Amino acid sequence: MDGREWRVQVLGLARLCGPDGQRVRLERRTAALLAWLALQGPSPKFPLASLLWPDSPTTTVRGNLRQLLRRLRLATGEESLVEGDTERLALSAPSTVDAACLKAASEARAHTEALACVDAEDSTLLAGFDFDDCPELARWLDGARAGIAGWVREAREARITQLTAAGDWSAALGLARAWARQEPESEQAGRHLIRLQYLQGDRGAALATFEHLRDVLDRELGVTPMPETLALVREVEQAPARPRPAPATRFALPLSVLRPPVLVGREAAWRQLEAGWEAGQLLFISGEPGSGKSRLAEEFAATQGRWGRIEARAGDRDVPFASQARAFRTQLRRWPDVKLPDWVRTELSRILPELGEPRLLPPLASGAGMLRFYDAIVAALQLLHEHEDISVADDVQYWDAASARAFTFAFSRLADTAPPGGRSLRFIDCYRRGELSPEARMHVSRLVDAGLARIVEVDALTDEDVRRMVAAMGLPGAEAHVEALARYTGGNPLYVVETLKHLLETDSLQREWPQRLPPPGRVGPLIQRRLEGLSPVALQCARLAALAGAFFRASLVPRGLQVTPAEAHEALAELEAAQVLLGERFSHDLVMEAVRAGMGPGEERGLHARLAALFEEDGAPSILLAHHWLGAGWTEHALPHLLASARSDEQVLPPELAAGHYARAASLMQSLGRHAEAAQARAAEAQCRLQAASAEVSPFTPAPAAGPAARGSRG
Known part of the structure; x- marks a missing residue:
């Protein structure tokens, strides 16, 4: 099509x-x-x-x-x-x-x-x-x-099994919930839902799901749950426990490895979170990749009220409002019954085209226009978080600057309009240590200095922490390797889990510690070994996904790699089984980085060129096309898209965003000797910056004294 x-x-x-x-x-x-x-x-x-x-x-x-x-x-x-x-x-x-x-x-x-x-x-x-x-x-x-119900049931069963094995429990849970809603008497759907709720740390919800399923079976069919359903519930009640082996051709990792049942070594960090919560501060959780920031944030949030999770992805920084748009789409999927007012939908169509027709809107060239756009963001946030007490934002080091600025304004306004003593939305932001942009880092420091925010650092686990973590997993033979495991992983929780996966997959837990593991304390080489075991098509598929970033879709694979749909499906299934991909995203940023590190410059340019051509066919945003043509080394192809992006941004987004694209285009034109065109681009840049200066509205840059403004520090 x-x-x-x-x-x-x-x-x-x-x-x-x-x-x-x-x-x-x-x-x-x-x-x-x-x-x-x-x-x-x-x-x-x-x-x-x-x-x-x-x-x-x-x-x-x-x-x-x-x-x-x-x-x-x-x-x-x-x-x-x-x-x-x-x-x-x-x-x-x-x-x-x-x-x-x-x-x-x-x-x-x-x-x-x-x-x-x-x-x-x-x-x-x-x-x-x-x-x-x-x-x-x-x-x-x-x-x-x-017949169609059977096809859908089979697809859901297979897909949920794939996602669960790969560790993408949120996506699997969404499918299981949809299935259970359509077929409330299905024990197959109910078992998936119970298992996934437990994996996400909500044992109470898992047991409540079982009680509901038992009532439905009794009321509608006059039967009791099957033995396998009862066995699963006993495992949940006695958690931590090993799951029943799933009938599958691929190796099934134990439940305790997919999600270690005990959060260890985080007692001090937990106390800091509690102190910051009592003080009404914005909570930042900072740590090295794989240190367990997200798990800590989610478990703490679960003790404080109803919470939801949003995330940024690598590549967002290059696309204005990419992070904000993804956050709204996440909430719209989570709360589909929320009805946004027409004026809010119209304004948000500037960054969510599916909500309206952004071309019909006037350019954001005035303070009044920009204020209306930002007010729409505030209204949408209020409605889409109406049923939540806490918002956990993951990987905020990837947030684009436009989204960060919008959040800064929005959360300041939310605090100003909150009723005295009333419930207000709270925020926990997680980011990689040392990877915030300079602007965001300065903003966080100002908030901390003003007492409005608190940074909770998550460090490596001690040897004793690793011992407790491994003991809780209940893996026969694993405790004999604790000392070597702690030394090898440097106490990084992700590295511990990845290493145990490797030992399980190679049937090494019952043997001596392997002599040929990669250098201690580094998971990259371990991931690289996993990548080396992939088929050539699967490896190429992973590399295509790494370069496509947040815009990767499974439908790109057949055209991008020139393979049949069946071959593409097989490659994607192989990547999920190897826990390289979770659906259409990487299982972890470290995996994506390992994939990119294994590419040569020539191969990377070639894949960028293929992606540029594919996205051009699909009518992708101009800035994305410019990015990939530049990555392919084809500056002449990139320039028209860069200029088109600037003109488009000038129409529907704040003018300073367009100015940046005009400036980049002018620089590239200058390098190609196209001096007259470069001068025109510089003039357009100057005009946009003039508009931005004249449209500046003071609430967009609140002072640190406005405490909740801290929540806009996603950057």
């Missing part, structure tokens, strides 16, 4: 989706015709029409069919979705119909692609329609609905 075609949705609410955002409800028989062709393929014309109008004369049936196809063409502006001759009908492009895509993906056992075809909340074929007046069609529909 080129992204400019009409798409047909017959799973869930039946409708047409146009290339420019149009939505057209499908009439009952039209939807049935498209669903039939999607699942049955090309079909004889008159027998199919007779299913739709079973009691009508032949001439009426033929006339009705002609009118149906004519209305369908008119609805799409004369684009033909169905083609045929005097004898047969077929879909013009089956890949534009969700049911056909689901069928193809299910037959290929491409589970990720299959789930992408369905709505998480309702995958029922022709939902809301019945065909009691068309008995043969109704019988077919019953069978087709059962």
Whole structure:
């Protein structure tokens, strides 16, 4: 698909989706015709029409069919979705119909692609329609609905198993919850939900899920839970415990290794967090990569109230509002019932195009316009965090400057509008030690000096901490290696876990400490050994993902590596089994860094060029295209996109963002000897900076004395 075609949705609410955002409800028989062709393929014309109008004369049936196809063409502006001759009908492009895509993906056992075809909340074929007046069609529909339910169930089961084994419990939990909502009596879905809630540290929720499942089974089916469900619940009740071995061809890591059951060596840090919480301070948690910052933040937040998690990713710094947009999308997925006011949706469409049409908005060239945009951010934050007490932000060292500035303003305004003694949203930010930008580092220091924030440093575990951590995992043979493990890992929790994974995968726990492990205290070489065990296609796939960063999608792999969809799916599954990828992101930044470190300059330029071409086909943002063309060494290709990004930012974002792009373009033009064009870009830069200066609004740069402004220090 080129992204400019009409798409047909017959799973869930039946409708047409146009290339420019149009939505057209499908009439009952039209939807049935498209669903039939999607699942049955090309079909004889008159027998199919007779299913739709079973009691009508032949001439009426033929006339009705002609009118149906004519209305369908008119609805799409004369684009033909169905083609045929005097004898047969077929879909013009089956890949534009969700049911056909689901069928193809299910037959290929491409589970990720299959789930992408369905709505998480309702995958029922022709939902809301019945065909009691068309008995043969109704019988077919019953069978087709059962078949689709089976495909979706199989895809969910496989995908949840993959994600759980890979450690991406949040994504797996989302799938399990959707499954349990659609099939509340499914013990298969219930077991996944119980296991994942326990993995995320919420034992109470896991046990509550079991009680709900038991009630549903008793009320709806008159049965008791199966033995495997009861066995899983006993494991949760007796935590820490080893999971039952899952039937799988790949090695299944124990639950205790996927999430060590005891948080060790963090007693002093916990006391600091408690003191900062009582003082009403913004809490920063800083530490080396892999030191357990996120785990500490999440467990502490869980003791203080309802909490949610947002994150930044490597590459965000280069794209204005990338971090802010991801945070909003995370919250919109978490709280889909929240209704944003129209004016808020309109303003946020500047950074979330799916909420509206940003081209229809006036440029942010005035103080009033910028204030309205920032006020929309404040309103959205209030609504999207209405059911949460704490927001945990991970990897804030990656936050882009535009997002940081927006948060600074927003959280200042939130504090100003909070009622005296009322509940206010609290924040815990995690960042890598030494990796904040200079601007963010200075801002954090000012807040700490003013007593408004507290930095809690997370250091390496002691030898005794490592011993306690390993003992809690309950791995036979592991405690004999504690001394060597502590020395080898330097007490870094992630390194401990990664090393134990390696020993488990190589069946080394019951043997002497290996003599040929990588140098002590470094996980990079250990990850590199894991990468060396990948197939060539999987390794290339990982490298493509590393360069694509936050914009990586599984759909890029077949085109980017010129492999078949089946080969791409196999490579992605291999990366998940090796815990290199978790879905479409890396299991850890250290893994991504190891992947990038293994690339030669020539290979990196080649992959940048492929990504640039692919993103250009997909209509990606201009700044992203410029980034990859520059990475490929093709400056001439990058310049038009860099200028286009500047002009686009000038229309919908604060003008100082556009100024930076104009400045970069001018420098590149100067290096190519295009002096006249460089001068024009410099003039555009100067104009943007003048607009920025005239539009400056004082609340955007609050002083440290406004305590909650600390919360905008994500940078």
